[in-house]
Amino acid sequence: MGTARYLEIAEALRGSILGGEYPVGAQLPSESDLADRWSASRGTVRQAVAVLASEGLIGSRQGARRIVLRHERRHSFAELNSFAQWADSQGYEVASRILTRERRPATPTEASRLSVPTGSAILHVLRLRLLDGEPAMLERTAYAPWVAPAVEELSEDCSSIMNSIAGTHDIVAHYGEHLIDAVPAGSVDARMLRVRRGSPLLRQRHVSSTATGRAIEWTDDRYVAGSVTFSVSNSSDTAPLSRHAGQLDG
CATH class of the missing domain: 1.10.10.10 (Winged helix-like DNA-binding domain superfamily/Winged helix DNA-binding domain)
Structure with missing residues (x-):
């Protein structure tokens, strides 16, 4: 076979x-x-x-009959929902923990995505996301300088940064652009997500913008393999999906 x-x-x-x-x-x-x-x-x-x-659908124990652990967690890009909004809508228990929060100069990639000069003082946040008590995603986000003060006010266990800043500062994401690929887990990823170093992680990078096109955040989310399945719906009546090989920036 x-x-x-x-x-x-x-x-x-x-x-x-x-x-x-x-x-x-x-x-x-x-x-x-x-x-x-x-x-x-x-x-x-x-x-x-x-x-x-x-994929995490069934138990990994060898020698015994496998137990079904869960059904597929499917996250659609049809709506611009935060991780917490999506998890809540699906009935999953979601938790978050901000690990680090620091002001630092924007890298060239961050500056380009946020439409600010290279070296601008952005806020970088490293956050661990959990689903049903298990590490599911490590999130590295660069917030534009004008958004940084609102994010700095939030508690370390804030479940949804985007929901919070929308409610307190009227900073609302209307547009999103997503890039999806796979990367090996580095030492920080492996330790935080409880996987082996070098294990494949699904990486989703996206930039969120306001209704006027002002960039809010540029984020690099790395998911444990099998924790989430992304879905995209399309038809011949809409713009075709684009596929680009070897053109994603680091």
């Missing part, structure tokens, strides 16, 4: 889990039963099951 075969089985099992055939807490059939169902070797089935375990 080739690679396509185990991915085909993984996709079918994923569909059964997300479709409710195997609810959270249910056991999957044994490897031998799954092998019989798909007329595949146990090794191929084991590879398929490992894919779902790496």
Whole structure:
């Protein structure tokens, strides 16, 4: 059986889990039963099951029948929602902790994204985000100088910075541009997210702007693999999605 075969089985099992055939807490059939169902070797089935375990949909314990841990956490880009707004709307328990908050000169990339001169005094915030008590994302955000004072007022456990500054200072994000790729976990990422150094992380970078186009933040969010699935809907009636290889800045 080739690679396509185990991915085909993984996709079918994923569909059964997300479709409710195997609810959270249910056991999957044994490897031998799954092998019989798909007329595949146990090794191929084991590879398929490992894919779902790496995504966090099922338990990773070897030797026992796997338990369904959760359904897919899907975050759509159709609406400009904060991490906390999205988590609350889906019924997940969300928590946040600001680890560092410092004023420093903007890097060239930060300055370009925030439309300020290089070296401008931006506020850089490192924040850990948790879903259902587990580390899910490490967030590095550069706030434009005009936004920095509002963010500095907030408590370390503020669940949503964007919601808070919208309510207290009428700083509201109306536009967002997102860049998505994958990066290996560095030492800080690995320690904070409880993964091995070099583990793949899903990186989402985005700039948020006001209704007048004034930049608010430029953020680099790094998600534990399998913690969140991003979805994008499109049609032939709207502008086509663009794909750019090798053109993302560091």
